[in-house]
Structure formats: structure tokens, C-alpha cells
Amino acid sequence: METARPHPYYPQNLVLDHYVPNTNSMMDTLIMMFAVFGVIIAVSLFLAYKKRNTSIRGVGNQVTFVWFVMCGFIHLGLEGYFGVYHKTLAGMNTPLAQVWKEYSISDSRYLTSDSFVLIMERITAFAWGPLAFYTAYAQYHDLPSRYIVQLILSLGQLYGDVLYYFTTLVEGSPHCDPHPYYYYFYFVHFNAWWIIIPCILMHNSIKNLYRAVRITMEGAAKDQKQKKHK
Amino acid sequence: METARPHPYYPQNLVLDHYVPNTNSMMDTLIMMFAVFGVIIAVSLFLAYKKRNTSIRGVGNQVTFVWFVMCGFIHLGLEGYFGVYHKTLAGMNTPLAQVWKEYSISDSRYLTSDSFVLIMERITAFAWGPLAFYTAYAQYHDLPSRYIVQLILSLGQLYGDVLYYFTTLVEGSPHCDPHPYYYYFYFVHFNAWWIIIPCILMHNSIKNLYRAVRITMEGAAKDQKQKKHK
Numbered sequence: 001m002e003t004a005r006p007h008p009y010y011p012q013n014l015v016l017d018h019y020v021p022n023t024n025s026m027m028d029t030l031i032m033m034f035a036v037f038g039v040i041i042a043v044s045l046f047l048a049y050k051k052r053n054t055s056i057r058g059v060g061n062q063v064t065f066v067w068f069v070m071c072g073f074i075h076l077g078l079e080g081y082f083g084v085y086h087k088t089l090a091g092m093n094t095p096l097a098q099v100w101k102e103y104s105i106s107d108s109r110y111l112t113s114d115s116f117v118l119i120m121e122r123i124t125a126f127a128w129g130p131l132a133f134y135t136a137y138a139q140y141h142d143l144p145s146r147y148i149v150q151l152i153l154s155l156g157q158l159y160g161d162v163l164y165y166f167t168t169l170v171e172g173s174p175h176c177d178p179h180p181y182y183y184y185f186y187f188v189h190f191n192a193w194w195i196i197i198p199c200i201l202m203h204n205s206i207k208n209l210y211r212a213v214r215i216t217m218e219g220a221a222k223d224q225k226q227k228k229h230k
Numbered sequence: 231m232e233t234a235r236p237h238p239y240y241p242q243n244l245v246l247d248h249y250v251p252n253t254n255s256m257m258d259t260l261i262m263m264f265a266v267f268g269v270i271i272a273v274s275l276f277l278a279y280k281k282r283n284t285s286i287r288g289v290g291n292q293v294t295f296v297w298f299v300m301c302g303f304i305h306l307g308l309e310g311y312f313g314v315y316h317k318t319l320a321g322m323n324t325p326l327a328q329v330w331k332e333y334s335i336s337d338s339r340y341l342t343s344d345s346f347v348l349i350m351e352r353i354t355a356f357a358w359g360p361l362a363f364y365t366a367y368a369q370y371h372d373l374p375s376r377y378i379v380q381l382i383l384s385l386g387q388l389y390g391d392v393l394y395y396f397t398t399l400v401e402g403s404p405h406c407d408p409h410p411y412y413y414y415f416y417f418v419h420f421n422a423w424w425i426i427i428p429c430i431l432m433h434n435s436i437k438n439l440y441r442a443v444r445i446t447m448e449g450a451a452k453d454q455k456q457k458k459h460k
Contacts, residue, residue, distance in 0.1 A: 167345040216441075
């Protein structure tokens with residue numbers, strides 16, 4: 001016995017009794033989201049520009065600063081919203097709920113309070129979110145902690161995202177709409193950013209920390225030698 | 231309609247058709263496991279003792295070295311075994327399968343190839359396992375990478391373990407036998423090690439890396455000043 005499918009999510013036999021359709025079109029939701037992203041990018045680029053001759057020199061550092069600020073807002077704002085309202089999300093039509101209901105076509109685990117997605121997203125929101133803002137702050141003020149927090153943040157994001165991909169891939173992605181737009185643009189592409197950029201930033205952190213430790217060890221060895229000679 | 235429970239796992243209605251009971255008693259399995267742990271601890275303590283005047287000075291450093299070696303063996307050996315044989319584990323009676331079937335009374339997700347536990351354990355086995363051995367090696371030879379890899383390893387272990395606990399706690403621990411022996415000694419106690427020790431080692435890494443970066447930054451600032459005076 002098959003009943004008419006009352007929602008657009010996968011697997012198609014998923015029961016989502018509280019679901020109500022979005023009132024905004026997909027295009028409206030995407031435009032709203034990218035407009036907010038645009039404002040965040042513009043403001044953080046302006047901040048980065050003020051430090052172009054000191055702590056945020058060069059294009060690479062400017063992009064990195066924008067990345068940390070964006071991560072802070074996305075983790076705390078968007079993912080924090082999910083972490084708090086996950087239970088009732090499918091029945092809500094606030095702008096952020098509509099973003100999640102649109103994204104969930106590519107991964108319905110966001111509407112079913114899947115235990116892994118829920119805990120991973122809460123840690124991302126409430127641990128990595130504030131840490132992303134602190135990392136931007138540490139970069140802005142050239143603090144000694146900068147590369148340490150950058151390493152912690154990036155490893156946390158990378159590990160969470162690898163788990164996120166593989167926990168559904170290993171089951172054959174039953175939670176994902178197989179349509180290429182949803183599968184590749186939403187599920188694969190949006191999350192790929194948190195694989196690629198953390199890898200680059202971890203490499204950058206490790207290189208800088210390694211150099212600092214090596215210099216300090218060489219300095220200590222030299223001091224030791226000089227002491228012996230006296 | 232209720233059928234007789236054919237296995238000791240939770241939730242009690244769990245279907246595990248391929249399950250066969252352990253042939254060794256619980257005591258035999260525990261004694262075997264702790265005997266192997268004892269040999270690993272003895273050998274790594276002997277190695278640490280050889281470096282007691284150089285790279286592994288003091289009790290704290292010796293315990294830390296033993297910890298890394300133990301983690302390497304537990305991650306690669308025990309958890310790697312699960313990562314490879316998870317599908318057929320419930321029906322096997324090799325010594326390692328019997329360890330997992332005993333532990334699974336406190337968390338049946340190990341016998342059902344739960345997607346989160348499977349992916350987290352594979353990353354723990356095949357990424358954190360070799361990294362734990364490398365961290366022991368870096369400590370033994372006092373390499374500049376020591377505190378960097380210690381930080382990566384410990385954060386990886388901590389994040390995995392926090393997710394591990396909360397993904398079942400958030401559902402009300404349906405996979406755990408509520409008997410205090412299984413719940414507190416197996417599920418809570420065995421995994422608590424990978425919360426407490428990584429926190430201590432992360433703090434230790436951050437302190438040492440922060441110090442190295444500060445010294446290097448101060449040195450660079452001094453060089454800059456001297457250049458200006460010339």
C-alpha cells in the first residue's frame with residue numbers, strides 16, 4: 001500500500017507529519033542567503049583592508065580573515081538555529097527554517113533530528129562558531145595564539161565534515177535527493193568548502209607552528225652551549 | 231507478539247540473526263585484554279626509561295609516552311579490527327571479536343554497523359592509530375613536531391569521543407544495557423579516558439606551542455629593532 005508522498009525529502013517513505021511547504025521560492029531563499037553572505041563578506045573585507053600593511057597582508061590573508069568571519073556567522077547563526085529548533089524545523093516558515101528545509105532536500109537528516117547530525121552541528125555551532133570569531137580576532141591583532149586556534153578550528157571542521165559525508169555515503173546516501181542539482185550543488189559542493197579550506201589552513205598552521213618550535217629549540221640549544229663555554 | 235530474546239544486547243527487540251554467544255567467559259576475555267595491555271605498558275615503560283635523562287624526563291612524560299603507544303595499539307589493533315570486520319562481528323568467535331561482543335553489551339552499535347560508530351572508528355583506527363605511534367616517536371626523539379601532532383591526535387580523539395557519547399545519550403542510550411556494570415564500567419569509564427587525557431594533553435600542547443610562538447615573535451621584533459638602529 002503506497003500513499004501519496006506528502007514531502008519532497010528522501011527516503012521517500014520518510015514520515016514527516018509536521019512538515020509544511022516553504023512559502024518562499026527556492027530562488028528567493030537562495031538570493032536572501034547569498035545577500036546576507038555578501039554583506040558579511042563586504043564588512044569583513046573592509047576590516048581586513050584596514051590591516052593590509054600589518055597583520056592581514058596580501059590576498060591570502062585577507063581571504064582567510066573573511067573565511068573565519070563567515071564561518072563564525074554560518075556556524076553560530078545558521079547551524080546554531082538548527083541546533084536549537086531541529087525538532088520543529090519541518091513545520092516552521094521563518095527565513096532560516098526555509099533555508100534548512102530547502103537544503104534538507106539534499107539531506108533529510110536535518111529534519112529528522114538524526115543523532116549524529118544533531119550533535120555534530122551543535123558542537124560546530126557552539127564550539128567552532130565562537131572559536132571562528134576568536135580566530136579572526138587573533139589574526140586581526142596578530143596574537144601568538146593565531147595559528148594554534150586556526151589549527152584547532154580547521155581540524156574540528158574537517159573531522160566533522162568527513163564524518164558528515166561518510167555517515168550517509170556508507171549507507172548509499174538514502175537521505176539525499178539523487179537529482180544532480182541537490183546532490184552535487186547542495187550536498188557535495190556546499191560541504192566541500194569545509195574539506196578543502198581547512199586542509200589548506202591546517203597545512204599553513206602546522207608550517208608556522210613547526211617553524212616557531214624549531215627556532216625556539218635552536219635558540220635553547222645555543223644558550224645551552226654558551227653557558228657551557230662560560 | 232514477543233519472541234524470546236536471542237541475544238544479550240539493547241534495545242531488546244534488536245534483530246541480530248547472525249549472533250553466536252561468546253565461547254570465553256567474561257572474566258577470560260577481560261584477563262586476556264588486560265594481559266595484552268600489561269605487556270604493551272611494560273615494553274613502552276622500558277623504552278621510556280632509556281630516555282629518562284633526555285626526551286622523556288619525569289613521570290608525566292613517561293605516562294604520556296605509554297599513553298601514545300597504548301593508543302596506537304588500541305586504535306589500530308582493536309578498533310581497526312572492528313573497522314574491518316564490523317559486518318560479521320556478531321557471528322565471530324576470534325579473541326578480538328569476543329572482546330567486541332562483550333563490550334557491545336554496553337553499546338550494541340558495534341554489532342549493527344551503526345554508520346556514525348563505523349566511520350568514527352575507521353578514522354580513529356586508520357588516521358589516529360598511526361598518528362599515535364608517530365606522536366610517541368616524535369616525543370622519543372624530541373622532534374619539533376611533537377606538540378603539533380599531540381594536539382591533532384588529542385583533539386581528534388576528544389571530538390570523536392564526545393560525539394560517541396552524545397549520539398546515544400541524546401536518544402536516551404537505547405543501545406546500552408542499563409546495568410551499572412555495563413553502563414558505568416564499560417560505556418562511561420572506558421571511554422572517559424579519551425575525554426580526560428586528551429584534554430590534559432591539548433592543554434599541554436597549547437601551552438608549549440604558545441610559548442614557542444611568543445619567543446619567536448619577540449625575537450623577530452628584536453631583530454627588526456636592531457635593524458632600524460643600524
